[in-house]
Amino acid sequence: MPGGSEPLISQQWQPVPGAPAAQIYPFIRKIDTLSSDSCLIQTPDIILLIDPGGFPEQAENLVRITEELRKETDRPVFVILTHAHIDHFSGTVDIPAFAHTGVFVFAVQEAGAAVLESGDGKMTQADLLGQAIRPFPIGLPLVTAERAGAAGIPVSLAFSNGAEVTITRGETPGGLAWERIGFGTGPVLDVYHTPGHSPDSICLQVGGLLFIGDVLFAANPGIAGLCGWDQSALICSLDGIESLLSSGTVEVVLPGHGRVIAAADAKRMFASIRSDARALENIAELNRERAIETAAFAEECMEQVNELFTIMAGRLYYVTYVMEELGEDDIAEEVSRLIKGDAIDELLEVFRSFADEHHKGGGVSIHLALKAGQVIGKLQRSFDGPELSRIIDPALVQRAARLLSDYTTMLRGFCPPRERAECELIGHLESLVTGLSVPACSDSDLLASDDDDSTFTRLLLNRIGMQPLLSDVTFTFSAGEKSLVVAIDHDEFKDLVTYILEDLVGIGADAITLTIHRDNDCALITLRGTGCTASDAAKTEGGFLGRLSDRAGGTLTSVTAGTEREYSIRIPGLI
Amino acid sequence: MEITTATRDGAIILSISGRIDTATAPTLEQAINKAIDGGNRKILLNFSAVTYISSGGLRVLLATAKKLKQPGDKYALCNLVTEVHKILKLAGFTTIFSIYPSEGEALAGW
Incomplete structure (x- = not known):
């Protein structure tokens, strides 16, 4: 005893x-x-x-x-x-x-x-x-x-x-x-x-x-x-x-x-x-109303987390595949260890099963919110962000990390102030889409590095892992003004535009047009994809992207008709 | 997840329905391996009723690509729903194997 x-x-x-x-x-x-x-x-x-x-x-x-x-x-x-x-x-x-x-x-x-x-x-x-x-x-x-x-x-x-x-x-x-x-x-x-x-x-x-x-x-x-x-x-x-x-x-x-x-x-x-x-000064009271709101955000968040982590794992598997094709099995093995794909799949499955049972049995919001918090905490420990960012698109990794962090912040009861700052929208968008159109590692960089094995390997992995999102589509940028200054949250706005472009590319758009112009005292940004293979409606108002747009400082709408999908972001208060 | 198998124009067509996740990905891999082990070198996966694919499912698709790279081998996917197409596209998989809108276009185009 x-x-x-x-x-x-x-x-x-x-x-x-x-x-x-x-x-x-x-x-x-x-x-x-x-x-x-x-x-x-x-x-x-x-x-x-x-x-x-x-x-x-x-x-x-x-x-x-x-x-x-x-x-x-x-x-x-x-x-x-x-x-x-x-x-x-x-x-x-x-x-x-x-x-x-x-x-x-x-x-x-x-x-x-x-x-x-x-x-x-x-x-x-x-x-x-x-x-x-x-x-x-x-x-x-x-x-x-x-x-x-x-x-x-x-x-x-x-x-x-x-x-x-x-x-x-x-x-x-x-x-x-x-x-x-x-x-x-x-x-x-x-x-x-x-x-x-x-x-x-x-x-x-x-x-x-x-x-x-x-x-x-x-x-x-x-x-x-x-x-x-x-x-x-x-x-x-x-x-x-x-x-x-x-x-x-x-x-x-x-x-x-x-x-x-x-x-x-x-x-x-x-x-x-x-x-x-x-560290928990001024957190909001966790009552029934906040639990309902947090649980709703948990489900939206987990849907996006699921997509982002599957894409990140898929990119790494792709890099691994190419390296194996090149006979670089050791490097392929090293790359495959950067994300615990099976563990992540299991965690996402745990949450999905829990959420299914929750909806079937009329569960309590706080339990769903806490479950998401538990799963997200484990997800945060399941990938090495800085190492991953050396191989796949850092913006993808940062977005995944930010999503997890946003949920934890909300669950903790913090209400972070909206960090809106003045921004010249046309230059900001031009810079963003340029970054999504050109390879992170140029041909000349790669060729110049062939004397140094480790540099060449790093750049090669980089080149394979970071495929520019807009490389396979015909992209047109059109601005009706020379300059439009608004107040936005830079990170949230960048994420919003990236999510939208990913959606258009993901549904098979062969051409994307981004137009930006003044509409009374608002800036109106339109992103239209044509030749899309999908015809179901996009989730915007009230959904994840709608809330993201709100946090960024704008209002999002979308229309899907036939093979075309168009998103509009309206940002009020031109400066 | 359910898998039905059919033969058409000399190819094996595996029509999959449901979710390809941690629990079901091994079953898909077994079904594909069985077809390849049976001497079939033209595999078309019809994903019209696949609602979700996890990273485990993506790994099965890549493993199949590795097995079917001899001259004359054919491997493609068709009829993808939006969400699954988006995952494959953004993960970079569309450069490894072809994706077609329909079975007919796949068999005519590969």
């Missing part, structure tokens, strides 16, 4: 390190947002059920185990919530044992008690997760304002389940409000108030075990900004918890979700969380 500083085993009784009279039965789940981990602790005096979770079957199982323990030795039971988020307790709401027997007394920090007794859908996150919540009574509010005035003086309380407890209030050296609860002669429970993830978040210590609720995830995209989240309180709490971890009394840390962590590892993780939390 494990003990001491060894990891705890899920669903097995084992001694509590540092408290030999106590035993622990952890119920550790794979991390998700539906249900927390749970834990039972028994001492000769008491049974503690920490965070019964979001699933009725999880809570029922814990009730069954508790009843077996009480048959052996009848003891009072306290259900302690590390905070009043619905994934930590909603599994109990329809189980009669919790509501009617009087055996289970719920305990949560005072602010959480108010939330649960009033059935607050926002603070419990029930609204965000599309769930209903009914009020229920809290027998033991923890770390109360009332007891703050009696620091150091033990207060005795008696409960319906027969428990008699003694609570002593204090403050830790790290500045956390703290209560020590004695249940009899056995080990005590220390409760530390650690707001930030929620106002009522607490950490619990029994012997060498520290239960930390969800503070480990409090700075994560899609978690930071939840209703009740507080950046400055979180940073103070993190400082206080780090101080506890440094005190030497904690051996194992139990997060509210996922596996247990050794105290030394947790300390390193807390330093990183604090750094993340410090």
Whole structure:
């Protein structure tokens, strides 16, 4: 049986390190947002059920185990919530044992008690997760304002389940409000108030075990900004918890979700969380409306990500193919390692399956948004941007990276200001399309490099990998004015025009005409492809390109008729 | 993904429907290899009902191109939907094998 500083085993009784009279039965789940981990602790005096979770079957199982323990030795039971988020307790709401027997007394920090007794859908996150919540009574509010005035003086309380407890209030050296609860002669429970993830978040210590609720995830995209989240309180709490971890009394840390962590590892993780939390100033609240908006952007974004990554992987495979044809197998092998195509395909497939299930089952927006965040985080680690940019079009790689970053920014709740700057549109567009028309490496550069093997190889890869987008089409540029100055976001505008040109080339246009002229106080840019092989309508208004155009500073429309497709970008406010 | 096989004008035509992704790309590769191993050196892939191709699918298309490069070999794709055509075009694959609007044009033109 494990003990001491060894990891705890899920669903097995084992001694509590540092408290030999106590035993622990952890119920550790794979991390998700539906249900927390749970834990039972028994001492000769008491049974503690920490965070019964979001699933009725999880809570029922814990009730069954508790009843077996009480048959052996009848003891009072306290259900302690590390905070009043619905994934930590909603599994109990329809189980009669919790509501009617009087055996289970719920305990949560005072602010959480108010939330649960009033059935607050926002603070419990029930609204965000599309769930209903009914009020229920809290027998033991923890770390109360009332007891703050009696620091150091033990207060005795008696409960319906027969428990008699003694609570002593204090403050830790790290500045956390703290209560020590004695249940009899056995080990005590220390409760530390650690707001930030929620106002009522607490950490619990029994012997060498520290239960930390969800503070480990409090700075994560899609978690930071939840209703009740507080950046400055979180940073103070993190400082206080780090101080506890440094005190030497904690051996194992139990997060509210996922596996247990050794105290030394947790300390390193807390330093990183604090750094993340410090960067989260002025983020928007993550409520139901923002979750819906983020989920919609997630799906648009993933559609584009799917296309861009498939094209990037395809370009690399193409380069690999050509190098193999040239007998340069080593270089081909090296190039093929620059992108993890299979891993990327699998990630994209994971999101698609999730999104399909989400739409079939009427899923909750925040789950889709978080799934996209998880997949995008892994995609960001699956390719080496700078190395790829040496072989395939850097603009393609930058666009993919920017798309991933834009989504993470939105999920985090940041609202970056639109970076619009004055731009002479005609010169800007001429420069852009010139870059898309000529090879990145000219014939003369390639020929001049044949004395140096490594330079020749680099330029050859460059030449093969960077095929100019407009090389196979008849391209016409026509400007009705000499100069048109507008305010746009340069990067977004460049991406918009590139996406449009890629679309026209991709649907087989044999000729593309770009015209730009003044239309009252607007600049009007028209990109028309003719000889296209496709006839289905382009997605513009309200879609990904529409939003991109809006961010760039313009309005996008499109018309598809027969073998022609025309995009129009109208940019107001000629300067 | 479903694959039906037909013979026309001395060529094997594999008509594919559905998604060519991580799960289905190996099945496509097996079907193509079976045709080549059976002595067929003229392979036409009809993509009229292919709605999506992943990078794994692109790799199968390239692997086939490598196998069919002897004099007299023929390898082409036809009837691509817009999204798939766009991926192949932008990945640069249209310089490796030909893409035709229809089976008839492929068989007449390759």
